[in-house]
Amino acid sequence: MTATRRFTDTFVVVLAMLAVWQVLHLIAGSTALPAPLPTLTYLLHNVTTDRFATNAAATIEAFFFALLLAYAVGLAIGVWMGAHRLSGAVGEPILVALYSLPKIVLYPVLLLIFGLGISGKVAFGALHGILPVALLTTGAIRAIPPVYLRAARTLQLTPWQTIRTVLLPAALPEVFTGLRIGFTVTLLGVLLGEMFASKAGLGSMIMTDMSLAQSEDMVTVAILLFAFAAVANGILLWIEHRLHRRV
Amino acid sequence: MTRVGLIRLAVIVGAIGALELACRIGLIKHQIIIPPSEMASALWTLLASGSVNADIERTLGIIVLVIALSIVLGFAAGIAIHALPRVRAALDPFFATYYAVPVFIFYPVLIAIFGLSVMPIVLIGVATAIVAMIIATLNGLDRVPRVLTKVARVHRLSRIKTAVTLQLPAAAPYLFTGVKLSVSYGFIAVIAAEFILSPAGLGRDIADAYADFNNRRMYALILFLLIVATLVNAALHALDMRFAARRSGGRP
Amino acid sequence: MSVASLPSREIHAQLEAVTRVFPAAPGAGAQPPVHALGPVDLDLRKGEFFAVVGPSGCGKSTFLEVLAGLQKPTAGTVTFEGKVVNGEVADGIGVVFQEDASFPWLTVWDNAAFGLRRNGVAAAEIRRRVDDTLAFMGLKDFARAYPSQLSGGMRQRVCIARTLVLQPRLILLDEPFGALDAQTRLLMGDEVLRLWRRTGASVLLITHALDEAAMLADRVGAMSARPGRFIEVIDTGWPRERDSTIVGEAAFGEITARLWERLRGESLKALGHAGADSMAAE
Numbered sequence: 001m002t003a004t005r006r007f008t009d010t011f012v013v014v015l016a017m018l019a020v021w022q023v024l025h026l027i028a029g030s031t032a033l034p035a036p037l038p039t040l041t042y043l044l045h046n047v048t049t050d051r052f053a054t055n056a057a058a059t060i061e062a063f064f065f066a067l068l069l070a071y072a073v074g075l076a077i078g079v080w081m082g083a084h085r086l087s088g089a090v091g092e093p094i095l096v097a098l099y100s101l102p103k104i105v106l107y108p109v110l111l112l113i114f115g116l117g118i119s120g121k122v123a124f125g126a127l128h129g130i131l132p133v134a135l136l137t138t139g140a141i142r143a144i145p146p147v148y149l150r151a152a153r154t155l156q157l158t159p160w161q162t163i164r165t166v167l168l169p170a171a172l173p174e175v176f177t178g179l180r181i182g183f184t185v186t187l188l189g190v191l192l193g194e195m196f197a198s199k200a201g202l203g204s205m206i207m208t209d210m211s212l213a214q215s216e217d218m219v220t221v222a223i224l225l226f227a228f229a230a231v232a233n234g235i236l237l238w239i240e241h242r243l244h245r246r247v
Numbered sequence: 248m249t250r251v252g253l254i255r256l257a258v259i260v261g262a263i264g265a266l267e268l269a270c271r272i273g274l275i276k277h278q279i280i281i282p283p284s285e286m287a288s289a290l291w292t293l294l295a296s297g298s299v300n301a302d303i304e305r306t307l308g309i310i311v312l313v314i315a316l317s318i319v320l321g322f323a324a325g326i327a328i329h330a331l332p333r334v335r336a337a338l339d340p341f342f343a344t345y346y347a348v349p350v351f352i353f354y355p356v357l358i359a360i361f362g363l364s365v366m367p368i369v370l371i372g373v374a375t376a377i378v379a380m381i382i383a384t385l386n387g388l389d390r391v392p393r394v395l396t397k398v399a400r401v402h403r404l405s406r407i408k409t410a411v412t413l414q415l416p417a418a419a420p421y422l423f424t425g426v427k428l429s430v431s432y433g434f435i436a437v438i439a440a441e442f443i444l445s446p447a448g449l450g451r452d453i454a455d456a457y458a459d460f461n462n463r464r465m466y467a468l469i470l471f472l473l474i475v476a477t478l479v480n481a482a483l484h485a486l487d488m489r490f491a492a493r494r495s496g497g498r499p
Numbered sequence: 500m501s502v503a504s505l506p507s508r509e510i511h512a513q514l515e516a517v518t519r520v521f522p523a524a525p526g527a528g529a530q531p532p533v534h535a536l537g538p539v540d541l542d543l544r545k546g547e548f549f550a551v552v553g554p555s556g557c558g559k560s561t562f563l564e565v566l567a568g569l570q571k572p573t574a575g576t577v578t579f580e581g582k583v584v585n586g587e588v589a590d591g592i593g594v595v596f597q598e599d600a601s602f603p604w605l606t607v608w609d610n611a612a613f614g615l616r617r618n619g620v621a622a623a624e625i626r627r628r629v630d631d632t633l634a635f636m637g638l639k640d641f642a643r644a645y646p647s648q649l650s651g652g653m654r655q656r657v658c659i660a661r662t663l664v665l666q667p668r669l670i671l672l673d674e675p676f677g678a679l680d681a682q683t684r685l686l687m688g689d690e691v692l693r694l695w696r697r698t699g700a701s702v703l704l705i706t707h708a709l710d711e712a713a714m715l716a717d718r719v720g721a722m723s724a725r726p727g728r729f730i731e732v733i734d735t736g737w738p739r740e741r742d743s744t745i746v747g748e749a750a751f752g753e754i755t756a757r758l759w760e761r762l763r764g765e766s767l768k769a770l771g772h773a774g775a776d777s778m779a780a781e
Contacts, residue, residue, distance in 0.1 A: 006336050006337070009333060009334075009336060009337030010337050010340055012337065013337045013338060013341065024360065028359075028360040028361075032359045032360045033356065033359065033360050086251070086254070089251045090251055090255045090258060091255075091258075093255065094255065094258070094259065097477060097480060100431040100435075100476070101435075101473060101476050101477065101480075102434055102435040102438040102439065102472060102476055103435075104435070104438055104442050104443075104450070105438060105442070105450070105453055105468075105469045105472050105473065106469070107442070108453060108454070108456075108457035108465060108469075109280065109469070111457070112278070112279045112280070112457075112462075113279055184346065184347045184348075187349060188349045188351065191349050191351070192351065192439060192443070195354075195355075195443045196442060196443050196454070203352070206355050207355055207443075207444070209355070210355035210356075210358060210359055215356070215359050218355055218356055219356060221352075222352045222353055222356060225348075225349055225352050226348045226349070226352075229347055229348040229349060230344050230347060230348050232347075233344060233347035233348075234344070237343075392598065392600070393598075394598040394599075394600045395600065397564075397569055397596060398594075398596070398600050400568075400569055401569070401588050401592070401593070401594045402613070402614050402617055403587075403590075404617060412613075413602070416602065416604040416605075417603075417604070419604065493603070493604070493645045493647065494603045494604070494647050
């Protein structure tokens with residue numbers, strides 16, 4: 001199949017999605033769901049408002065710290081479990097089990113510990129992100145062929161040289177996959193946190209909009225978040241493919 | 248139990264024990280976390296009282312409905328999309344991005360459209376879980392070895408017989424992965440939806456207990472949901488191990 | 500050449516001027532049509548063991564699939580037991596593929612019973628034939644095992660057993676030992692000779708291993724680089740009672756050497772070697 005035809009087909013899918021939106025709008029009515037075209041024009045207006053800017057800044061701030069925490073803790077756990085066989089064997093199934101739990105039920109606990117401010121959101125976002133980062137890092141380190149280590153020894157590399165020139169480059173592509181997935185779920189965690197009992201951030205803005213029946217606001221924020229996540233993921237995927245091709 | 252299994256058990260028991268101790272000696276305040284033993288006894292009293300039975304039924308009912316819809320419709324959609332390569336190619340970029348975008352952010356939009364009822368919860372649950380099943384079905388059908396279609400022709404099987412006796416079993420491990428993910432995602436999405444905004448249900452109960460500073464009730468309900476989710480995931484994992492043991496290397 | 504090695508002159512399967520051309524893929528910038536095979540003529544005699552050797556990519560597997568009825572010939576006619584084969588697998592033909600085609604979700608026993616169950620054979624008869632075949636293939640102790648618990652050679656035996664229970668009159672083997680180590684291949688060769696003698700079926704073996712062809716077959720067809728054609732058919736003259744120990748005989752070396760002499764240039768061509776034509780002319 002040619003690239004142009006694939007592009008056209010994907011475009012047709014986008015049109016079909018807009019058509020479904022239009023039909024839903026006709027069924028639900030303007031107050032519940034605005035039509036696609038007015039919404040998209042409203043989007044340009046919405047992003048220039050102070051309210052949007054304040055909330056977006058709050059979300060970005062919380063997301064930034066949550067991501068930092070998720071990466072730091074996740075990588076630390078991952079390296080430890082990957083390098084130390086017994087810890088990995090003991091810990092991995094526990095992390096896998098935690099990964100598939102509905103973490104939202106732990107949010108009240110975090111709120112009780114950290115309070116309603118930014119710390120609770122950061123902790124909750126990080127809680128989501130730590131697990132995939134840790135699990136994929138563990139896997140990445142374990143998947144390094146032992147022959148690399150033997151080769152490093154025959155080349156008489158120091159432990160530090162071994163880590164920097166052999167282990168790190170060998171594990172990097174898969175570790176990066178963990179960072180990408182961590183990015184996605186941390187964002188989801190922060191937004192979920194904001195949707196519940198928060199006064200700031202895009203998640204809380206959407207909930208307020210819903211209660212005030214400001215559906216245009218709500219839909220534009222959702223679309224912007226979609227676009228942000230999709231573009232970020234696209235960039236991270238692009239880097240990831242390049243890393244994978246190199247190895 | 249293996250040595251690793253014993254250590255793992257010791258780690259888990261140790262962690263719970265440490266939490267218990269920290270709560271008992273006042274390192275962690277009672278207003279923040281109650282001791283695990285108290286959580287368990289609170290859960291016991293709560294279940295014995297029967298006061299949450301209606302919510303348990305409602306929530307687990309929605310979860311079962313969401314998972315069943317996702318698996319059945321996702322499998323059917325997967326087969327249909329696999330049969331239409333052009334549709335498949337057009338949809339692939341969306342599947343690749345789907346779990347990277349916070350689909351859940353549409354829950355309030357669904358409430359605005361359908362009102363505060365079961366409907367938005369079921370829809371956001373299915374929206375979260377179904378794509379995993381579609382992707383798994385496509386994956387499974389892609390990986391059916393080409394030689395199997397030749398074997399089918401040597402045995403002169405009809406299309407239906409080929410699908411049922413060869414393609415389906417060959418794709419089964421991937422389908423099962425889809426089932427596992429759908430179960431886990433469906434569970435997570437329904438609880439999250441109930442927690443954030445819902446007329447009733449266990450998620451709503453936890454949110455209410457939190458708002459009422461009723462820690463005993465809140466921790467009892469959290470413990471209940473964590474136990475149910477863990478048991479379900481463990482059961483699926485055990486099933487998976489049994490299938491895998493047959494197929495790869497005969498591990499027990 | 501001893502007459503005993505060719506039990507019959509009766510033609511079992513026949514290819515007349517068979518060619519196979521893969522049509523050009525539709526759309527712009529696509530590949531041109533590929534002429535994979537032929538024209539090929541072959542009279543396969545009833546009960547004989549025929550091997551086809553040739554360089555990789557020469558159309559050997561296409562040849563087998565056309566004969567099996569898995570592909571339609573572009574031109575020419577294929578007949579099996581007097582009936583035309585045209586893209587449908589005829590009753591009485593069994594095929595064993597190069598890839599591991601054992602079903603990982605079925606036990607060895609159920610793998611072997613697969614074809615009989617589809618054909619609605621009575622349960623007692625299935626049991627008798629499967630048990631018999633598994634015993635013959637040395638798989639009796641593994642009847643309840645799953646293929647993943649077996650070695651590659653044993654898995655290929657499972658595939659052969661699955662074919663044998665259907666009592667095919669023509670058995671087509673498409674490089675069935677390609678993925679196995681050299682010693683296992685010799686032993687599997689003995690197995691194939693044993694089942695060939697016992698079933699009385701005609702066997703057509705596709706292989707890239709000259710020694711395997713020279714050791715197993717009554718006749719060996721040497722195939723040219725693509726498009727594949729027979730450049731020579733060699734009678735080996737082996738007695739029907741034979742096994743892998745014939746690799747020690749002088750005739751074995753001569754046959755292998757002769758095959759290599761005919762195929763060396765073709766193999767170079769298949770490799771895309773610049774001097775292939777001049778070397779083939781030597």
